[in-house]
Amino acid sequence: MTRLPKTALTQTKLAVIAALIILTGCAASPERYQDNSAEQWQLKGKIGLWHGDKKESATIDWKQCSTDSMHIRLSGPLGSGAIELFADSDGASLSQNGETRRAASIESLAAQAQWPLPVDALRLWVRGRAAPQLELRxxxxxxxxxxxxxxxxxxxxxRYSEPDQTLPERVEAKSADTRLTLIIRDWSEQTGTCTPQ
Known part of the structure; x- marks a missing residue:
């Protein structure tokens, strides 16, 4: 019987340990959240916005607590500091750098910020669903x-990373003069409440 050198044994042990760690990690990885019909959800990722000669990007944390209640946090290069958007049936608010603006809807706030985005439809579009009240192809x-x-x-x-995915990992939306790209790194169920921070 031939004996392996000590270094070969050590390398073999390390390879076995590494393989076990990888296999354990694969077995323990959580199942991807895939409910595109839920009214309560959360996404985290990056967003890019282009309108005319304006271009902005930020990280995004979007919590949708019901059909009319949402909390969106944008942070990073977009403007300066974090931007908090909150909307419910009573109206909407945008907070940045200690100042808060209010409007009847989150779309009105987006228009005030010179970002004409159909946020009400967007909450459905990002999940691969059509807005029911609008014509579609x-x-x-x-x-x-x-x-x-x-x-x-x-x-x-x-775009989807897996063939059985129902929730997208990349969404690109374009109108005549506005473009939005959303790269989603995490979808999850939203179980808390949406309240301004």
Whole structure:
């Protein structure tokens, strides 16, 4: 019987340990959240906005607590400091650098900030769903995933990392003069309440 040198034994042990760690990590990884019909959800990722000659980007944490209650936190290069958007059935507010603006809706606040975004439809579009009150054209891929949607003068394209995914990992929305790109790194169920910070 031939004996392996000590260094070969050590390398073999390390390889076995590394393989076990990788396999354990794979087995323990949580199942990806995939409910695109839920009214309560949270996404985290990055957002890029282009309108005319304006271009902005930020990290985004979007909590949707019901059909009319949401809390969106934008941080990073977009403007200066963090931006908090909050909306419910009573109206909407935008807070930045200690100042708060209020309006009847979150879309009104977006328009005041010179970002004409259909936020009410966007909460559905980001999950690969059409806004029910608007005319639409759509294209479904061979795996049954929504690939492209046209509504209200916007074209929305979707990318998925897995063939059985229902929630997208990338959303690109374009109108005549505005473009939005959303790269989603995490989808989860939203169980808390949406309140201004």
């Amino acid at each position: 759509s294209r479904i891929n061979t795996r049954g995933q929504l690939e492209e949607l046209e509504q209200a003068g916007w074209t929305i394209r979707y």
